[in-house]
Amino acid sequence: MSVALRTLLYKELLRFWKVGFQTVAAPVLTALLYLLVFSHVLDRRVEVYGGVGYTAFLVPGLIMMSLLQNAFANSSSSLIQSKVTGNIVFMLLPPISYREFFAAYVMAAVIRGLAVGTGVWLVTLWFVDLPYAHPLWILFFAVLGGSILASLGVIAGIWADKFDQLAGFQNFIVMPLTFLSGVFYSIHSLPGFWLAVSHMNPFFYMIDGFRYGFFGQSDMSPWISALITIGSFAALSLATLNMLARGYKLRN
Amino acid sequence: MPDPSAALLIEGVCKRFGSLQALDHVSFEVRQGEFFGLLGPNGAGKTTLISLMAGLSRPDAGRIQVMGHDVVADYRNARSKLGVVPQELVFDPFFTVRETLRIQSGYFGLRRNDDWIDEILHHLDLTPKADANMRALSGGMKRRVLVAQALVHRPPVIVLDEPTAGVDVELRQGLWAFVRQLNRQGHTIVLTTHYLEEAESLCGRIAMLKQGRMLALERTADLLSRPVQHTLRIRLSSGAALPADVLPVARATSDGRVAFVLDSADEVAACLAHLHASGVGLDEVELVRPDLEDVFIAMMQESAQ
Ligand SMILES: Nc1ncnc2c1ncn2[C@@H]1O[C@H](COP(=O)(O)OP(=O)(O)OP(=O)(O)O)[C@@H](O)[C@H]1O
Ligand SMILES: [Mg+2]
DSSP states (O other), X not given: OOHHHHHHHHHHHHHHHHTHIIIIIHHHHHHHHHHHHHHHHHTTTXXXXXXXXHHHHHHHHHHHHHHHHHHHHHHHHHHHHXXXXXXXXXXXXXXXXXXXXXHHHHHHHHHHHHHHHHHHHHHHTTTOOOOOSOHHHHHHHHHHHHHHHHXXXXXXXXXXXXXXXXXXXXXXXXXXHHHTTTSSSOGGGSOHHHHHHHHTOHHHHHHXXXXXXXXXXXXSOHHHHHHHHHHHHHHHHHHHHHHHHHTTTTOO | OOOTTOSXXXXXXXXXXXXXXXXXXXXXXXXXXXXXXXXXXXXXXXXXXXHHHTTSSOOSEEEEEETXXXXXXXXXXXXXXXXXXXXXXXXOTTSBHHHHHHHHHHHTXXXXXXXXXXXXXXXTTOGGGTTSBGGGSOHHHHHHHHHHXXXXXXXXXXXXXXXXXXXXXXXXXHHHHHHHHHHHTTOEEEEEOSXXXXXXXXXXXXXXXXXXXXXXXXXXXXXXXXXXXXXXXXXXXXXXXXXGGGGGGOEEOTTSOEEEEESSHHHHHHHHHHHHHTTOOEEEEEEEOOOHHHHHHHHHHHHHO
């Protein structure tokens, strides 16, 4: 890793760590509230897979949802803040390549996502005993899912000129895709049309694969989910790198 | 014939924003070790040109080299040779002064740079603020940090875009002493400023830009050896109007006065006598050394003749 890349990564980590209360503690609390409300309402009524209660089913979904949303929030909000305040110039003046730029923002966002995901996992330990059938799948989908959202965050942060545009991107794209991905339910309980729609949502595969790592069972084969997730990341990172290489909105 | 050893080579550079031609075939060279002034009124294109040098934006035509490295094709080398102090007062509110400078060093590939950082902090009178958060600094101090950030990698070419805007007199002296020292040590300096005296006392050569075009590129000494001009500013009494014959040479100023740029003291006397004879009432009369804008006006009138 070059010094420039390491420095940019360090700067991004220091940035979210200095406001860790907002960037890590707050999303953990949000996830905990979801857990309390949904599991209280639904736990005795729903059994999703054989032998898996609703709360146990919900927890990996919540971990992954928090991880994904925070990975997105990290790269997108850091970039738009730097753009709006103008201090992005400090990263544009030095000889940092666009690949290093991309790598640093994605890695920092994944680390933030993993930190929040770990936080959610730790607090939920009090509520459920989760099995850990395939830990490597857990890690695989956590890192790759985080990378996808981090990359999407880079695109959104560069594209948006104002904070409300970024909020729009988050509310109309990221939130619906996460909520309709089977965080709160197994998509097989959905009527046919919505089932088909969910199958087109890449977020579904990330969450389903992640869940497979815990229970050893899921809606899809983890290999299919892995392929789709890898494909999504490849497509998205190529698009992001292309945007950065052209200097879109950064070097006009 | 372009000089391959030039610190800065600018050749036929054009840049357009929508319908506005911000830079129109600008060409000049800055030799290594020069102290060079880039002057021009607001909107002349100075910052646009600096952005192109720094790779913050891309020219529509022409090319720019920093120490022989093309700023587009060989951007890594070009950027490592260039230090830019941006005109806008920007900072990252998450960090302290020292963190800011360490991070900036890292971006340029420098890991252990604290000795040099300490020296810069000392010269810019920032040592007592080294561990203060950027948010807690006054505007003038933030600007000093901007200067410090441009110097972390000891760039051979240093570009300062109005570094003294909003900086108090004392620091201004200190800053120029430091920049002069860097220049003596061999750094090439390019400076934009709206303070003509600053440019006069510091710069060996001055380029003048207006509406994206180069008006002049001269040694400062030659510029100053032009016939001395005077600017006469008057405020008309209410209800008074200028006689028609002076309208072509009169210029309205932003504060509601009227300015005449005149070549000699005799012309000043003649102008006032003429106004008096025409029965124009005056509330206020002021005679000033020409400011930068006056120099421009005079130069443009010359070039039009
Ligand atoms: N990003 C941009 N989009 C549109 N127009 C721009 C942009 N940047 C600069 N301009 C225009 O280009 C012209 C040159 O601007 P520039 O900032 O280079 O002037 P300047 O010489 O630095 O002026 P000042 O002394 O006020 O700093 C101005 O008319 C400005 O409005
Ligand atoms: Mg400017």
